[in-house]
Amino acid sequence: MLGLRTRRQIANRAMVGLSMLATAVGLFWLGWIMLTTLRYGLGALSTRLFTQMTPPPGSEGGLLNAFYGSFVMVLIAIVLGTPIGVLAGTFLAEYHRQTRTGAVIRFVNDILLSAPSIVIGLFVYELLIRRIGHFSGWGGGIALAIIMLPVIVRTTDEMLQLLPANLREAAFALGIPRWKVVSAVLYRAASAGILTGVLLAVARISGETAPLLFTALNNQYWSSSPNGPLANVPVVIFQFAMSPYDSWHELAWAGAFIVTMFVLALAVTSRALLAKGKRGQ
């Protein structure tokens, strides 16, 4: 029989070893994905990517229209999703922290959070696209906003609840009403956390393909208006990767590399923001 101390040391070493292994496994796939996309997309990685339109089969080109379309739709999603999400999160944290209503809304929000994005794409297709009769960038933006929404609701709710009770009491003790306490004091104190939520939500939607297939579809040409079909990176990757043309494959890999890098950068930024917010308090 080993001593208690020795047994604990062995258990500790085993746990450390296992968690390091798990981390390594996770990092390994990430590294592999990055390297593979880089290797196959390298040929297409040039300034052409950002200056030329998606080419017809067999010829050279870039992804400018797809980047632009993705940018516009993500922007629409941010503009629609952020205020609604932040307000709903505030409603939960400040007005229904411990109520039944709050619990029910949180539950429904969690379901929305894990709803398959293709369902949301279909939903917008039925509700909007079929009615207006053509694919549209607005539809894409709205579908992405619906995917962002529960992420923002949840982080806002959590970040506001995490604030120290003292801060809230000190603000209320000045005799200012709840809306003012929330908007002037609590939002500022939780701003880093809420922003992190928005960034993570953006990271989540930037690679979404399914909801865009049903809404914005794609557009081979330059189109600056979201009123019609709009090119976007995920659908272009999907279409090009499925094609038999080598030049399209290269573009698809390059697009995949850039989207992955973008999401990675967002994740790192949001981490840094959160750490900075914590130190500031």
Place this chain on the structure above:
Amino acid sequence: MNEGSPGAPRAQPADELRKPAAAEPATASAPRLSARGVNFYYGKHLALDNVSLDFEDRKISAIIGPSGCGKSTLLRIFNRIYSLYPGQRATGSVVLDGEDILARETPVNELRAKVGMVLQTPTPFPMSIQDNVALAIRYHEKLSRVDLDERVENALRQAALWDEVKDVLKKSALSLSGGQQQRLCIARAVAVEPQILLMDEPTAALDPIATLKIEDLLSDLEQRYTIIIVTHNLQQAARVSDLTAFMLMGRLIEFGPTERIFTDPVSKETNAYVTGRFG
């Protein structure tokens, strides 16, 4: 914690003492705030049992007693901050300016403008020093820029902070030291020009020098405000307060001039506590 068994039999005489004790300071001047038969409940748990006392205008009253006796609970009734939490409830009456502040119809934000509060740990808001002080003034009154700046300066002067921050008013309040942050919280509270200042162990999180600064400040503030301060530090109560209330297990045991409470208390429990035999 507190000596459990002797506490119960002694409760009887302490009960009788309450009347003269509460009446005692009333001879000096009219009370600013008077509590009558206040009970407080955390859910079903009775945390204050029939507390009655009068706080005098422009005097510093200290509330002392062992941990968990209900000092903070009592203080938090006077600005109804407890009402932020469902399940917390006070009964009885607390009269300020002829009105019962516990009455449902009392507008709570107006009450809090009259009764300021400083908490145990400094709670600067994440904004500039100036905005910390100006925030509540802006809400309660519509002042011109010049008047507002003057009010901010005045509040910071009252909190003995002006000289240290006058050149950095736009800097984040989070950049101040703990002691400065606490004085900022005092400035923020007095900026609304309240009548009463509630302080719950305002120096508990500060070093001795910062503590001394705040204690010095209290005697200046006393000229303008009725101050009720909760403290664990008996020397502090003796140093700064005019009147002292001693509480034990949710009840007010004795309330009177600080000097008498510390040198010649009526109650045996008070005597035991101020001489350091328990608590």
